[in-house]
Amino acid sequence: MIRLFAASYPYDYPEPETICVAVRKGFRVMEAPVVMRERSTGRSSIRPFHAGYYLLKVTLAILVANIKKV
Structure with a gap:
């Protein structure tokens, strides 16, 4: 798992995206x-x-990741 995230792990990488x-x-x-x-x-x-922004950001990131099949 370290290899997976070591190459690209943004400083604000939310836990839901990581999971x-x-x-x-x-x-x-x-x-x-x-x-x-x-x-x-x-x-x-x-x-x-900030909580609303975070919720929107995480939701969009997960949707985009599912479309891209990261």
């Missing part, structure tokens, strides 16, 4: 449980506009 590409290339993808804790300091960088 789609990995599955399409025959990798087995599994979820692992994690313990989430409340943020101790700072605040999220994700704002409502």
